[in-house]
Amino acid sequence: MTIEATIPNFATGVRLREDKVRGGWVVLAPERVFVPDEHAIAILQLVDGRRTVGGIVDALAAKFDAARDLIATDVIAMLQDLTVKGAIRL
């Protein structure tokens, strides 16, 4: 299975939520809080346990009207990084 066909999801016990008090979004995990940057937030908001990596890339390419392969490189790198940190399961 290519990476674009996999369905990313948040690891058990990890969730994304808006932080209205500080402004922005946070990823809450066991004993940890991650503060993702804007790019990461745009990607993580599309992680819903149904969309594939390819689906996320399509949605972002449409939203930002950008070249699909550039977006794909970014999305895959970001998701792989968050997988190593234990926040995402690919």
Add this chain to the structure above:
Amino acid sequence: MTPPPLGMLAELTHRCPLQCPYCANPLEMDRASAELDTASWQRVMTEAAELGVLQVHFSGGEPTIRRDLLTLLAHARDLQLYSNLITSGVTLTADSVAALRDAGLDHVQLSFQDSQSAGGDHIGGLQGGHARKLTAARLIREAGFPLTANFVVHRQNLARLPDMIALGEAMGAGRIEIAHVQYYGWGLLNRDALLPMPDQIDRADAVVAEARQRLSGHLVIDYVTPDYYAARPKSCMGGWGRQFMNITPSGRVLPGHAAETLTDLTFPSVRDASLAQIWQTDPAFERYRGTDWMAEPCRSCNRREIDWGGCRCQAFALTGDAAATDPACALSPDHAVMAAAMAAPRSDDFTYRRIGGAPAAVTPP
């Protein structure tokens, strides 16, 4: 304006079926009749969420003893607060774990006293306790919760550190927390029975380093070399009044769970003020916030915003001055007390944590 706290420790009750001699609860514990009621805890959580708290750690004593735990968890979920249950596990059943799941609990931290029954039941003071914890671990994992296994280590169980890590792995924990006893309150009372020997600490550091490498990317191990053996102190709670607040069963608001040992400070209560007022303006929270209160050597030290001068409770317990540099720091004029404690004769006897169990007058060693 002081940035808002990230986390809140909600000590729902001091009641607990166990009696660990290093319990972080104060020597003078709150009785059940003094505990906040359900509505007060709900209000406190609402105020915490509005203030900016993101994670709530339900703790105790044993938090599952509170009959309204599920109501409080559901309230936390409604507020989008991340909830963590810190439990000894001995009260849990398949049904109660399922109910925790349904109430929206996010994560469980299960505490162990040892890797095996003999040591675990002895330290916890509850016959059959260790076996019940093993069952709890299985139920928690079967319900799909992420699990942190917490092991408190000291002279009488450090030899089994490799077994503890193996046990954490076997039960499917995502994190293993190896916490040295902290020596104030009950821990200080029992220091001669619990303080590790230097060679034990060296071995523990090596065991953890090896396990971390082996389990990297698969399981996280949280471990910090203990203060009595370090040259620089740890940052305590990320700094006084910077990231964290602790609510006691009766509603006192503290910058850290042992802060009530600082007998010259009066801590505010949720019964008298809102959490926002307390966090922003209470004099006890202001007292050791930031760096203005520091004297030398901290005042001009380049680590002052890294460790914030160490732990105020440890400074007070060991020097009698809460504004002193934490004696764990080699730059502290009182640093020799740490080495003296390490060199002191040891005993295996300890005083169990019981309501009313502390000697009438506790003289700091």
